[in-house]
Amino acid sequence: xxxxxxxxxxxxxxxxIQYHLLxxxxxxxxxxxxxxxxxxxxxxxxxxxxxxxxxPGKGGLDVCRELRQTPGVQPVVLILTARAQEExxxxxxxxxxxxxxxxxxxxxxxxxxxxxxxxxxxRQSESKPRALEAGPLEVDFASRCVRAGNEELRLTPMEYAMxxxxxxxxxxxxxxxxLLNEVWGYTHSGCxxxxxxxxxxxxxxxxxxxxxxxxxxxxxxxxxxxxxxxDK
Numbered sequence: 050x051x052x053x054x055x056x057x058x059x060x061x062x063x064x065x066i067q068y069h070l071l072x073x074x075x076x077x078x079x080x081x082x083x084x085x086x087x088x089x090x091x092x093x094x095x096x097x098x099x100x101x102x103x104x105p106g107k108g109g110l111d112v113c114r115e116l117r118q119t120p121g122v123q124p125v126v127l128i129l130t131a132r133a134q135e136e137x138x139x140x141x142x143x144x145x146x147x148x149x150x151x152x153x154x155x156x157x158x159x160x161x162x163x164x165x166x167x168x169x170x171x172r173q174s175e176s177k178p179r180a181l182e183a184g185p186l187e188v189d190f191a192s193r194c195v196r197a198g199n200e201e202l203r204l205t206p207m208e209y210a211m212x213x214x215x216x217x218x219x220x221x222x223x224x225x226x227x228l229l230n231e232v233w234g235y236t237h238s239g240c241x242x243x244x245x246x247x248x249x250x251x252x253x254x255x256x257x258x259x260x261x262x263x264x265x266x267x268x269x270x271x272x273x274x275x276x277x278x279x280d281k
Contacts, residue, residue, distance in 0.1 A: 050074040051096035051167050056086040056112065057129065058104050066099065069156050070163075083107030090116055090124065097125040097167060099159075102141070110144050117145035117205060125166050125206045129154070142246040147207035148233055165234020169210055183216040184277025185260050200258035204251070207232065211247050215265065215275040224272040248273055 057063040080086040084106040102109035128149040181188040252262035
């Protein structure tokens with residue numbers, strides 16, 4: 050079970066979500082404004098934060114952005130949003146969100162999405178070798194740290210999970226639908242932009258660390274493959 054911070058200023062919605070998360074066995078802290086929520090996230094090691102975008106004090110996007118800039122604080126971030134425009138959802142991923150649920154939502158959908166994110170996070174914590182070398186990248190499983198040379202990649206939990214999924218299958222073409230299902234826990238293909246946006250972000254971070262971004266190769270119309278080039 051997980052320690053979850055619920056950041057939602059609509060009291061009836063917040064209490065409904067809290068009730069069902071508690072019934073599912075999670076420990077839940079409730080907060081109604083962005084400034085207080087960010088302070089709590091920096092003070093305690095939460096596993097996951099359910100984050101509304103429209104918050105008083107500090108909006109959800111700013112909370113997420115500042116959270117991702119805080120060393121050593123990396124909970125899974127699930128955004129709740131009434132904004133349906135694709136560019137706003139992509140902006141959520143750009144500041145470090147791992148997934149989103151649109152309002153109005155069903156409680157069943159929300160709980161399933163949270164369970165899927167936590168399930169994959171827990172699988173990454175299972176016993177593994179201490180480290181993995183994949184082309185120019187080194188992965189330390191204990192710290193969930195990925196390095197390119199002397200540079201550490203500052204990855205969100207789901208960026209790390211997606212990259213690791215590809216690193217463990219070098220040369221294999223992994224369909225976007227499979228990544229969506231295995232990493233995020235989706236059972237349908239209606240949110241493939243989630244995968245594309247995360248790949249774009251990881252490529253940018255690879256380039257920023259001096260590694261070849263194109264080692265995450267796009268197989269057009271299919272998906273992605275990890276193929277480091279010998280001359281890079």
